[in-house]
Amino acid sequence: MQMEEIYQSLGVSPRVYEYGEEVLAGLKERFEAIDRVAEYNQAKVIGAMQKNRVSAQCFAATTGYGYDDVGRDNLERVYADVFHTEAALVRPQITCGTHALTVALSANLLPGDELLSPVGRPYDTLEEVIGIRPSTCSLKEYGVSYRQVDLLPDNGFDWDGIRAAINERTKVVTIQRSKGYQTRPTFSVGQIGELIAFVKSIKPDLVCMVDNCYGEFVETIEPSDVGADMTVGSLIKNPGGGLAPIGGYIVGTKRCVERCAYRLSAPGLGQEVGANLGIMPAFYQGFFMAPTVVAGALKGAIFAANIYEKLGFRVVPNSTESRHDIIQAVELGSPERMLAFCEGIQAAAPVDSYVRPEPWPMPGYDSDVIMAAGAFVQGSSIELSADGPIREPYAVYFQGGLTWYHAKLGILMSLQKLYEAGLVELG
Ligand SMILES: *Cc1c(COP(=O)(O)O)cnc(C)c1O
Numbered sequence: 001m002q003m004e005e006i007y008q009s010l011g012v013s014p015r016v017y018e019y020g021e022e023v024l025a026g027l028k029e030r031f032e033a034i035d036r037v038a039e040y041n042q043a044k045v046i047g048a049m050q051k052n053r054v055s056a057q058c059f060a061a062t063t064g065y066g067y068d069d070v071g072r073d074n075l076e077r078v079y080a081d082v083f084h085t086e087a088a089l090v091r092p093q094i095t096c097g098t099h100a101l102t103v104a105l106s107a108n109l110l111p112g113d114e115l116l117s118p119v120g121r122p123y124d125t126l127e128e129v130i131g132i133r134p135s136t137c138s139l140k141e142y143g144v145s146y147r148q149v150d151l152l153p154d155n156g157f158d159w160d161g162i163r164a165a166i167n168e169r170t171k172v173v174t175i176q177r178s179k180g181y182q183t184r185p186t187f188s189v190g191q192i193g194e195l196i197a198f199v200k201s202i203k204p205d206l207v208c209m210v211d212n213c214y215g216e217f218v219e220t221i222e223p224s225d226v227g228a229d230m231t232v233g234s235l236i237k238n239p240g241g242g243l244a245p246i247g248g249y250i251v252g253t254k255r256c257v258e259r260c261a262y263r264l265s266a267p268g269l270g271q272e273v274g275a276n277l278g279i280m281p282a283f284y285q286g287f288f289m290a291p292t293v294v295a296g297a298l299k300g301a302i303f304a305a306n307i308y309e310k311l312g313f314r315v316v317p318n319s320t321e322s323r324h325d326i327i328q329a330v331e332l333g334s335p336e337r338m339l340a341f342c343e344g345i346q347a348a349a350p351v352d353s354y355v356r357p358e359p360w361p362m363p364g365y366d367s368d369v370i371m372a373a374g375a376f377v378q379g380s381s382i383e384l385s386a387d388g389p390i391r392e393p394y395a396v397y398f399q400g401g402l403t404w405y406h407a408k409l410g411i412l413m414s415l416q417k418l419y420e421a422g423l424v425e426l427g
Contacts, residue, residue: 069274300411369390
């Protein structure tokens with residue numbers, strides 16, 4: 001088998017290939033542990049599909065109002081069983097993760113209520129949803145106030161601060177699992193469980209919502225297993241398995257999810273409407289594939305962490321830390337290195353491999369942003385992608401890969417571009 005040659009034909013030099021193999025040799029046990037989680041989660045998904053008697057009937061397209069949509073309703077039962085919740089809302093009409101979170105929040109907060117984030121600043125797009133940055137139709141405009149308790153300097157929860165922030169108006173607690181574009185660690189499901197137990201011990205009727213983006217199937221349990229009333233995410237990330245072309249999900253208590261359905265469609269209509277337009281095969285098959293796809297993405301993240309840490313760069317999480325999402329940050333320390341890294345990721349893509357990513361002034365950011373992605377589904381970040389703002393510490397956020405082999409190629413190509421440009425030395 002001429003492995004080195006096929007890589008060389010794609011542009012990876014023997015020296016870079018060899019460097020990668022050296023690093024990989026030390027990762028066998030970690031990869032085995034990831035495979036075991038995937039195996040467990042695969043069984044969980046198959047079990048839910050069997051229990052709910054998924055059949056060809058579930059894959060039929062519906063149009064118009066979509067009344068009695070068997071496939072849609074059954075998929076929601078499958079999600080509810082995998083996440084161990086009473087109810088689920090899984091819809092192509094939920095356009096993205098931000099939309100899913102917006103539906104969950106606005107359905108469960110009424111004028112005069114307060115939203116609390118006990119984990120610091122939320123994801124960028126939620127700042128406008130909440131009204132932290134003034135925005136049309138924000139929760140703030142509808143009379144919902146917001147309070148935030150930052151993490152302690154050691155990234156731990158500020159238990160006293162959280163206790164003090166909970167008041168008679170506090171209604172929903174929002175907990176973001178993944179670090180997003182921050183440098184704090186991602187929370188484990190166990191940590192999220194502790195936090196939920198704590199806030200509910202202070203005020204039992206609080207509704208706890210977890211932003212689960214990038215976290216699904218990374219562990220064998222989900223936030224819904226540790227007390228979350230709503231667990232929310234995007235189908236063009238982990239649970240869509242790379243096959244879902246759009247969509248979002250909310251799983252949780254019947255009471256909360258019902259409210260979300262009324263907010264998404266209309267009071268009185270709720271979950272009864274919403275045609276599937278032929279998307280069900282992709283949703284079912286993507287969910288079926290998701291545990292394996294997530295495993296591949298995790299292996300890619302760990303490979304990248306080990307390569308770049310060995311080269312002397314700071315990586316978050318570091319090479320040995322346990323993982324709770326699929327994101328890998330690499331602090332490259334210069335704009336040139338960021339560009340070269342992203343060029344390599346782009347050059348490894350099955351789609352748009354011939355284009356060269358350029359930094360551009362993206363709305364909502366105070367510096368130019370560079371993005372590399374060559375995806376089958378536009379903007380899908382379960383597919384191999386990298387991005388980051390061109391500013392100190394010049395960090396790229398790397399994620400995804402529908403297969404481990406593609407993730408591996410992407411990382412080797414990123415290293416190749418850095419090596420060719422003389423921006424790293426391979427020991
Ligand atoms: C991706 C993401 C979202 C929502 O993103 P969309 O681009 O709207 O799908 C929200 N929170 C976190 C932590 C995310 O990673």
